[in-house]
Structure formats: structure tokens, C-alpha cells
Amino acid sequence: DAGITQSPRYKITETGRQVTLMCHQTWSHSYMFWYRQDLGHGLRLIYYSAAADITDKGEVPDGYVVSRSKTENFPLTLESATRSQTSVYFCASGGTGVTYNEQFFGPGTRLTVL
Amino acid sequence: AQSVTQLDSQVPVFEEAPVELRCNYSSSVSVYLFWYVQYPNQGLQLLLKYLSGSTLVKGINGFEAEFNKSQTSFHLRKPSVHISDTAEYFCAVRDFGNEKLTFGTGTRLTIIP
Numbered sequence: 755d756a757g758i759t760q761s762p763r764y765k766i767t768e769t770g771r772q773v774t775l776m777c778h779q780t781w782s783h784s785y786m787f788w789y790r791q792d793l794g795h796g797l798r799l800i801y802y803s804a805a806a807d808i809t810d811k812g813e814v815p816d817g818y819v820v821s822r823s824k825t826e827n828f829p830l831t832l833e834s835a836t837r838s839q840t841s842v843y844f845c846a847s848g849g850t851g852v853t854y855n856e857q858f859f860g861p862g863t864r865l866t867v868l
Numbered sequence: 869a870q871s872v873t874q875l876d877s878q879v880p881v882f883e884e885a886p887v888e889l890r891c892n893y894s895s896s897v898s899v900y901l902f903w904y905v906q907y908p909n910q911g912l913q914l915l916l917k918y919l920s921g922s923t924l925v926k927g928i929n930g931f932e933a934e935f936n937k938s939q940t941s942f943h944l945r946k947p948s949v950h951i952s953d954t955a956e957y958f959c960a961v962r963d964f965g966n967e968k969l970t971f972g973t974g975t976r977l978t979i980i981p
Contacts (some may be wrong), residue, residue, distance in 0.1 A: 785967055787969075788973075794973060795973060796872075796874075796958060796971040796972055796973040796974050797958065797969075797971040798971075799910075799968055799969070799970075802967065802968060804967065807875075812968065814946075844911055844912065855900055855917060855919055856902075856914055856963075857914075857969060858914075859904075859911035859912040859913070860911050861910060861911045862910075862911050863891065867934065
């Protein structure tokens with residue numbers, strides 16, 4: 755299906771474990787973004803990518819790693835999960851042409867770190 | 869650095885009444901402005917955006933917003949709300965030449981039957 759998808763939708767893990775959240779978009783958008791949503795903070799940017807193999811830090815990058823080997827995929831890895839990383843994670847993409855100024859969001863992944 | 873302030877964390881409104889959700893921003897450069905809506909357990913969906921031109925912007929579901937440069941505001945309005953408008957609303961700003969969005973903390977709109 756066309757659009758932007760995230761997997762898994764729900765994840766429970768333990769402190770210290772490595773977790774990877776997947777994001778896939780079918781629009782060939784050049785830009786992709788990872789946000790976390792926490793009560794009282796709105797959405798905060800973790801990392802973003804302008805194109806394959808180009809990534810940059812956002813507002814809250816500590817404890818996270820990203821890669822982008824293909825335009826359509828932008829996985830987010832928590833190398834050693836901590837309780838403070840319990841959150842809802844949203845992936846977004848933004849393109850060129852008429853959609854240049856808009857970001858399209860995935861459905862989110864709810865992550866709980868015990 | 870840019871920032872976005874949504875002073876009202878929760879707004880209860882009776883069905884069919886008008887509503888205004890407030891958004892103020894700060895930035896040292898020209899900006900693009902956005903309102904997103906998040907329905908329960910869903911991702912964010914674009915309601916409307918201001919890029920340039922007319923300061924009154926119309927969006928989906930009967931919402932509109934007005935860009936006021938002198939007051940650095942971008943308030944969202946709807947003349948008559950419905951139960952289906954119950955959601956969280958986020959204001960966001962993006963500087964010219966910068967791909968990153970900065971979001972406000974959100975306003976939860978609750979419609980009272």
C-alpha cells in the first residue's frame with residue numbers, strides 16, 4: 755500500500771536491550787524524520803535524513819542511532835534502551851514538488867521500556 | 869532558535885459552538901506555519917499551512933487560521949465544532965531554508981455534547 759508505515763506498532767522491552775523501529779515510505783520522498791511524543795513536550799525531533807546516506811541530529815538524539823541505506827527506509831535503533839525512552843515514536847517523510855513543504859506522518863510505534 | 873507556544877493545553881467546547889486554539893511562535897527569520905491534528909491512536913494529519921500570500925488560510929474539516937506577523941501568531945478557528953473534532957491539535961513552525969519542524973506542546977480539544 756502507498757504511504758508511510760511503521761513497525762512494530764507496539765513494543766515492550768527491557769532496560770539495556772537493543773530495539774529497532776522500522777519506517778518505510780512508498781513516495782520516494784527525499785526527507786525522512788523521527789520524532790518522539792511525550793506528554794507536555796509535544797513532538798521532538800530525534801534525527802532526520804535529507805537523502806540516502808545523509809543523516810543529521812535533531813533536538814534529542816542521545817541514545818539513538820539511525821541509518822538510511824535506501825531512500826524508502828529509515829530505521830531508528832535504541833542501542834541500550836532506558837526507561838526514559840518509553841514514548842510514542844513517529845516517523846515522517848517530506849518530498850519534493852507540491853508536497854515539499856508538508857511532512858506526512860506514520861501511525862506511530864508505542865514503546866515501553868521496563 | 870525558533871519556538872512555538874500553545875498556551876492552552878486543554879480546551880472544552882460545547883458542540884456547535886465556535887472555537888479558537890491559540891499559537892504563538894518566535895523566530896528570527898521568515899517562517900512557514902502549520903496546524904496538524906492527531907485523532908486518538910493515530911498519527912498526525914495536516915489541517916492547513918501558511919507558506920505565503922493571503923494571511924487567512926483555509927484547511928480541511930472547516931478549519932481556518934490567520935497569520936499575524938506583528939503578533940507572531942497563527943491561531944486556529946472553527947465557527948461550529950462537531951463531536952468528530954475531538955482530537956489533539958499541534959501548531960508547528962519551520963524556518964525558510966530549514967527542513968525541520970518545531971512543534972508546540974499541543975492542545976487537546978474536547979467537544980461536549
